[in-house]
Every structure is written in structure tokens, then in C-alpha cells.
Amino acid sequence: MGLEIDQFMCRSDNFGVLVHDKASGETALIDAPEESTILAAVERTGWKPSVILTTHHHADHVEANLALKERFGLKIIGPKAEADKIPGIDETVAEGSKLEFAGHRIEVIETPGHTAGHVSYYFPDDGVAFTADTLFALGCGRLFERPAPVMFESMKKLAALPAATVIYCGHEYTLANARFAITVDPTNSALKERVAKIEKLRADEKPTLPTTIGEELATNPFMRWHDPAIRKTLGMENAPDVDVFAEIRKRKDNF
Ligand code: ZN
Ligand code: FE
Numbered sequence: 001m002g003l004e005i006d007q008f009m010c011r012s013d014n015f016g017v018l019v020h021d022k023a024s025g026e027t028a029l030i031d032a033p034e035e036s037t038i039l040a041a042v043e044r045t046g047w048k049p050s051v052i053l054t055t056h057h058h059a060d061h062v063e064a065n066l067a068l069k070e071r072f073g074l075k076i077i078g079p080k081a082e083a084d085k086i087p088g089i090d091e092t093v094a095e096g097s098k099l100e101f102a103g104h105r106i107e108v109i110e111t112p113g114h115t116a117g118h119v120s121y122y123f124p125d126d127g128v129a130f131t132a133d134t135l136f137a138l139g140c141g142r143l144f145e146r147p148a149p150v151m152f153e154s155m156k157k158l159a160a161l162p163a164a165t166v167i168y169c170g171h172e173y174t175l176a177n178a179r180f181a182i183t184v185d186p187t188n189s190a191l192k193e194r195v196a197k198i199e200k201l202r203a204d205e206k207p208t209l210p211t212t213i214g215e216e217l218a219t220n221p222f223m224r225w226h227d228p229a230i231r232k233t234l235g236m237e238n239a240p241d242v243d244v245f246a247e248i249r250k251r252k253d254n255f
Contacts, residue, residue, distance in 0.1 A: 003104060003126045005168070007207060008041045010034040013172045014060050015209065017130065020047045021102035028101050029074075030121070030130045031055055031170065032064035039071075051101065054078030055132035056118040057085035061170065065089075079110070081117025093119060111158065113151025114141030122161065128210075131158060132170035137211040138194070139177035140222040140249070141170075148246035152225075155245070159223050163214030174198050174208035177220075180255045184221045184248055185230050191219040221248050 004020040010033035017030040018041055027047035031054060032038060042048060051074055055061060065076055065087040077099065080092035093099065097108040099121075107122045111134040118141075122129040133141035134151075135158050143151055158167075178195045185191050194215070201208050216223050224230055225244040231237050236244050 003123070003128070005128070005210075006041060006045050006047070007168060007209065008037060009172065009207070010037040011060055015168065015170060015172065015207070016041060017168050018042070018045060018047050018049065019101070020045070021104065024102040026050055026102040028053055029068070030168065031061040031132060032068055033060050035064040035067045038064055038068065048072055050074050052076045052078075053099075053106075053121050053130065054086050054089070055120065055130065055134075055170065056115040057082040058115065058133070061132065062086055079117040079119040081110075081112075082115060109157055111135075111154035113143055113146045113148075113154050116145040118154075120158065122165075127162065127164055128166045128168070129158070129161060129213075130168045134158065135167060135216065135220075135222075136169045136171060136177060137167075137174040137208055137216070138181045138198075138220050139173055139252070140220075142253070143249065148249050149242050151249070152242045152245045155222060158213065159217060161213045163212065163217065165213045166210050167212060167216065168210045172207060172209065175202045180252050181219065181221050183255070184233055184251065185219075185224065185227070186233065187229050188219065188227075194219050 002022045006018040008016050010016040014033040019028045027049045029049040029052045069088045075090045076088045077091045078086040078089050080094045083092045093108040095110040099106040109120045111120045114133045120131045225241040
């Protein structure tokens, strides 16, 4: 234990996340969205990163890689499937890769869909996972490089993590996600309560993250393909799970 996490805003709606092990003084950075805001967070916390865990190749997740590597001499780890698009990458990972950060075990979960090689990092002993642009609070990433059935498999893997797992995501998209979620799941009282909470947090300019797997299972339509009320709303009572998921993703694209 002894993992401390600092989450801060970068760019317009990206999250930067520093993960710090108190005992060893070591720090990891999850993605590198923006140099200036990351340096400000390092300054504020006093936590100097020695490694970047990269989730996927999009510019808003790797833009500061080279600048931070130069400044801190840090190591950059990222998915093998898109290693050629990740600046400064030193070490590649794939499904089931086991990493260690300051004695904390990390399991790599391939979560393709948003991009072809997107990975999530799960710290099983600490009960925390970093899902970037795969699983958002009340949402899931846009399908840029792989179709809905691929993202569906990724979401199933994340849905299988323990309910108490704390989830950090790549973006503050929750309010927009909430407005969509309520259209496909209008009778879900847990969702209605959560939407009210989110509106209040955003009105106060506070982050809505992190979330938990349990909270997403109860309220995120992209994890609720089995739900009879959602299926009824969609007119898909007897459809395969993957088709329900794909329909929800399609409706969100057009929302
Ligand atoms: Zn992305
Ligand atoms: Fe992103």
C-alpha cells in the first residue's frame, strides 16, 4: 500500500495523473498530455516522475513524452501494438504483461477500440486502474481504430475487475456523458442521483473522477448491455449483448 495519487487538469479536458509511492519516493506518470501542467504538478507535489505509463498514441496522451524524458531522464512504457507512434518509448507491453512500480504489481490489460493498441494499467494490490480513453465515467471512448465488438470485449474485461476498483480516466467528459446516459436509461434511480451529483461538482468546477467499477456497473450504459430497462428503451429486449452495446455507442455518436 502507500500509493498516493494526484490528479490534475491538462489542456482543456484531459487529466494528468501522478502516482507516488511514499516509502520509496518513486513516482509514475500516467500519460503525458501537456508539459506545463505536468511540471506544475511535479512542482506542487514534489514528486519527480521516473516512468511514464502510456495508454495509447493520441497526441493528447503523449505530447510531453520527449520533453519530460529530457528533463527527468524517465523511462517510457507503452503498448507494443502502437509503439511506433509513441515518442521516446523504451519498453513495450501487451495483454498480461506484468510490471512493477516501487514494489507495486501492475497488470497490463489490452483495451482496444478507441485505438488499435490501447492498454489499461491495473494495480491489483492497490485496487486502482487507469483506463484512459477506454472507460470514462458514464461513458466509453470513441471508436477511432476498431469497431464496437472489439470495444465491447475491452469493456467486458474492465467490468470483470473487482467492484471496489478505483478508476482514473483520460478526460473530464462526465457531464456530457451523463446527459446521454439518462436518455437510454431514464428510469435508473442510481443514475439520476449520480447525474445530480455530477451537475453540482461541475458547477463548482470540481472533477468528477475518479470513479469505481461498481459505480459504473450501476450507472454507465456502456457497461449495462444486459439491463432489461435499457434494452426495452432501445427496443432490443432479445438482442445479443454486443449488439446492445453497439447500438448505445451509435446513439452516443449521434447524440
Ligand atoms: Zn485518445
Ligand atoms: Fe484522449
